[in-house]
Amino acid sequence: MAEQFRPGTGAELAAELGAATADHLETATEETLCLLRAAGVQPVLLPGSVFRAGRRDYPPARLMVELGLAIVVATDFNPGFVPIAVHAIPFSRWPAWRWD
Numbered sequence: 001m002a003e004q005f006r007p008g009t010g011a012e013l014a015a016e017l018g019a020a021t022a023d024h025l026e027t028a029t030e031e032t033l034c035l036l037r038a039a040g041v042q043p044v045l046l047p048g049s050v051f052r053a054g055r056r057d058y059p060p061a062r063l064m065v066e067l068g069l070a071i072v073v074a075t076d077f078n079p080g081f082v083p084i085a086v087h088a089i090p091f092s093r094w095p096a097w098r099w100d
Contacts, residue, residue, distance in 0.1 A: 004024035015036050043071055
């Protein structure tokens with residue numbers, strides 16, 4: 001959960017460590033995204049968790065694309081937070097089509 005609720009809480013560390021991916025980037029800044037790009041870290045977007053948490057702040061997906069990051073969209077399916085398996089995959093695609 002790199003930057004789920006506030007910036008500066010993990011994405012920079014993911015870049016520093018050369019992680020393969022970083023998820024929950026809802027509050028990631030352009031500076032942080034540039035660090036991820038430079039380190040070759042792929043952002044993982046989890047729209048189901050944003051929706052389930054009742055939040056309105058989706059990750060800056062368009063900025064990620066503009067910066068040349070290859071985005072991964074995932075379900076965040078887990079019994080504790082996004083427990084509806086039959087809807088997890090189709091639902092995860094829906095916000096991906098409309099992110100700005």
